[in-house]
Amino acid sequence: MKKPLMTTLSAGLVLASLAAGAQTPGPAATQLAPQAERQVVTRADQLPRRSRTLEQLPSDYLAAPLSALQALGAKLEADVQADLAGYDIRDAATLREYYGAMATLAQLRGDWAAVPAWTAKARALQEKAGARLSSGVLTELLAQQKLQRQDSAWLRAEVQRRFAAMPWADVQDNLKSTKGGIETYNPELVRGAFKSQLDAMAKNGNLVLPDQMVLAIIGARLQLELLPPNQAAIVAGLQAVLDANSQAQAKADLWTPRTFAIPADAKAQPVVLAVWDSGVDLNLFKPAAARGMAFDAEGQPAKDLLRPLGEAAPRWPQLRSLIKGSMDQRAALDTPDSRQFRGTMAGLKADQVKGFSEDMALAGLYVHGTHVAGIAVEGNPFAQVYAGTMLWSAESVPPKLSEPRAQAVAASYRAMVAGFKQAGVRVVNMSWRYGPTAYEAALAYHNLGGAPEARKQEALRLFKIERDALREAIAGAPEIFFVAGAGNEDNSADFQEYIPAGLELPNLITAGAVDHSGSETSFSTFGKTVVVHANGFEVDSPVPGGERLKLSGTSMASPQVANLAAKLLALKPALTPVQLKALILQGAERLPDAEGKPGRVNLINPRKSAALAGIQL
Structure with a gap:
């Protein structure tokens, strides 16, 4: 529970977002009615906590039709809207999470036209240059693909076009880590994490879970729907951008x-x-x-x-190689260790x-x-x-x-x-x-x-x-x-x-x-x-x-x-x-x-x- 502050690509963290800095895929274009007075929130503990009762184990929802989650999603969306209308949240990261939740829940309803409005709201709150340019872009492209019924070739080309237009110096680290995460996405990792962690948590609580966990279930189920058929196209599009900038001048070393x-x-x-x-x-x-x-x-x-x-x-020798491989993968380096890491992740059951x-x-x-x-x-x-x-x-x-x-x-x-x-x-x-x-x-x-x-x-x-x-x-x-x-x-x-x-x-x-x-x-x-x-x-x-x-x-x-x-x-x-x-x-x-x-x-x-x-x- 105490957390060392080293970043790695964790096997249990199954691509929490489809774009660097973005939330789980999705948003809804519902207009939130402003209120005359809203409660000012300056600390996380001032926000309400809620829970939901599931009808089945979390891992079962991964194989269920999306319709099985829609009742839960509707309740979550109503509460998210109520919080946004009733609280003046003075924290950009938390607001991005709320907008990301609206994104996810809109996708669950199939409201793909609503996606850009919420991803744009979240992106506008980004303070770091790379995230301010790149966050939410893949989510928007997947929504556009759904609306226009485009194929993977279209998606690959659009991924390359959108990210190639961004200043490389600002977005290179975000794009590399995004590619690394998507390239190692394995549905078996999602199922395994759910069975070993969320299922146990749900059983302990008699199928009652906090809202955040329910939202995670919905997000993971949507990823299983969207990512596997498009994974190769997204990786290829990002790789094309990386290749085009392979000779770009390295950032100046101030350190x-x-x-x-x-x-x-x-x-x-x-x-x-x-x-x-x-x-x-x-x-x-x-x-x-x-x-x-x-x-x-x-x-x-x-x-x-x-x-x-x-x-x-x-x-230990294998684990040491996997740690190095995870960092090489994050940096988009094609090394023996990163290849071993990708192979290990892909082969896990x-x-x-x-x-x-x-x-x-x-x-x-x-x-x-x-x-x-x-x-x-x-x-x-x-x-x-x-x-x-x-x-x-x-x-x-x-x-x-x-x-x-x-x-x-x-x-x-x-x-x-x-x-x-x-x-x-x-x-x-x-x-x-x-x-x-x-x-x-x-x-x-x-x-x-x-x-x-x-x-x-x-x-x-x-x-x-x-x-x-x-x-x-x-x-x-x-x-x-x-x-x-x-x-x-x-x-x-x-x-x-x-x-x-x-x-x-x-x-x-x-x-x-x-x-x-x-x-x-x-x-x-x-x-x-x-x-x-x-x-x-x-x-x-x-x-x-x-x-x-x-x-x-x-x-x-x-x-x-x-x-x-x-x-x-x-x-x-x-x-x-x-x-x-x-x-x-x-x-x-x-x-x-x-x-x-x-x-x-x-x-x-x-x-x-x-x-x-x-x-x-």
Whole structure:
């Protein structure tokens, strides 16, 4: 449930959208009657929660005619319309979700003419250049194909025409990841995920599911209707655009010239840097004298500082290749690993999905902390690594939440920070995040917490126990500088509460992700607490055993900031966390947005921060 901030193509995530940044396919052109007064909504917990009773298991709906879902869809659509009319939602990402829901429900009704109106409304709320151009386009083309009764050849040509007209520099990353997701779409993955997860959730709840899950069922059923017959045409159209731009000049590298390394013979002092993460292979680094401490998913003390693979250990070489292949596929690279990944995804059967998803989740947790540590110490021979290991679960079934469990996790936060203080840690990197919505989902899975509104309050109560403990622990260590990753949901950390990214403390800073050119990544979360950015796209770093992989996520951006802090401390040990934060912020550069105005990206400049600290490089 705690989520490392690394992006991958997950076997359990079956193409949540048909276009980069878009919602599930569909929209309706129903006019929403405005009301004189609407309730202002500035936080996710202010929105209502609802549930629906199914007539059959979720996986059964995948094989049922669309008409079997229309009654559920009509009720959902009425509630979505009521929310849009009754609430003044002050969050663009949430409004995009609502418009996407209207899109999906209109498609369920066969109202293809309504699609462009809703996709256009969602696209107008996109703030990132690539999504502002490309989101919803495939959805619109599929709707147009339906209306005009066009064949796959028409669709291929239109995909190529529409995307070729977009500025390549802005949309290339979106198009590559979209192609990667569609190319690996396998209906068996959908069925397997439904059988192993949604069916179990529905059985636990006596066929009662939250509205979001019901909408997911409708979206997945529509994808099964629309995508398989058009998959090859869409991929071919996108590939033609990629081929036409294969010789395009790469984006200018703003990031690398800003970085610096400390010479091994520099007048510097050792600095202990903690990687509070999923585990670290300390054999690859200079370990701190106190090597670290570990806790399991229930908040209980554990021994392993590097996550054991257990019975999956013999499969590690294959899993490592699949992780690399998933990232190569996301980047539209045709490599042996990406070909193996595509072949594995295409060959999976429904009954293999649960095991495969958990294997990939385990492998992701296994590599995550070590990869983060490699970024945090790059170019700093004076850094010593302390492993603050959280052995998060790789199982697809979420934990059963309770107050004793929340108190145990809260106690583990306090103990971890106490361990940092005792070990003389100066900088802590936290490339993970979670919020109360994850708690709601876990409670709903196990049919705990009562009705939807009561469950929301119970999730908030349990989350608050852990949130307050983490805040108090960090605030109680003013001598330590903490760095958090923003999150990979392309949403606002102001609207969706997260920890640690949403905390505001003098000795904590939260980082979002850009690519080498300084462009905000399509996945990076934003908000008032996300005050700096660093490279988090295809960052090269070691994984356990020493092999290097390129991974993406705000997980990879946050340790770039921790790296800078540790270097400043090695060269200027007297700096306090408040001073470090000020130097990082003063050295950062506010990059312009598409209109040339100061934008959201505040890109750190390690060389400038060092100069401001009086360090000669």
